[in-house]
Amino acid sequence: MRRPAPPLHRDDPKKEPLVGHVKVTREDWLNVARDILVSDGEAEVKVLTISTRLEVSRSSFYWYFKSHKHLLDALLDEWENWNTRLIREHCELPAPTITAAVCNFFRCFIDPARFDQGLDFAVREWARRDGKVRARIDRADSARLKDIAAMFARFDYSADEADARARILYFQQLGYHALEQTEALEDRMARLPHYLLGFTGRAHTGDECDALNDFARAVLAPPQE
Structure with a gap:
């Protein structure tokens, strides 16, 4: 049995509201990446796939990670x-x-x-x-x-x-x-x-x-x- 996937920051009433133009957090990127890793494997952990799930542009990825490798290392x-x-x-x-x-x-x-x-x-x-x-x-x-x-x-x-x-x-x-x-x-x-x-x-x-x-x-x- 898998650890339950946490809700996105914006959907979690326990989290502080996001401010400004921030739509997702670094934790959100990692949580979705982890979910894809578990369900589909490392080869499917792609920036475009994650950004689509998060409903944000790929450019926001680089606010939190230097590269795709940096994301994998963080996972x-x-x-x-x-x-x-x-x-x-x-x-x-x-x-x-x-x-x-x-x-x-x-x-x-x-x-x-x-x-x-x-x-x-x-x-x-x-x-x-x-x-x-x-x-x-x-x-x-x-x-x-x-x-x-x-x-x-x-x-x-x-x-x-x-x-x-x-x-x-x-x-x-x-x-x-x-x-x-x-x-x-x-x-x-x-x-x-x-x-x-x-x-x-x-x-x-x-x-x-x-x-x-x-x-x-x-x-x-x-x-x-």
């Missing part, structure tokens, strides 16, 4: 700052047990407003054709694995075991979304105790599973009409 910075930061923050959340810590890790991926799965896989697809993007993916994966391993190490796993369990947990999570699994929430939550035992080798508490179940139901509940 990569946004991806790395958003997704990698979120994983680190969830791994560092206070937890009384390793199973509770892994539940915190899962929260990052359950809530579509947090880890942007669509963006992550769009960048990975882009990396197949661009060596520099591939290098950034590799660095991001290394940083994420280090954070997850540190989470295990906090609960007295040896360095080697923490590294191995981090890899199992992270690669499983990426694979789950790459395969576009559509299992019912009830089925997924029913497997949670067994997942936790498999990932950590330690027994969970019922409260930990109940708390994650409640969180998942709250964030995935259909909007009220």
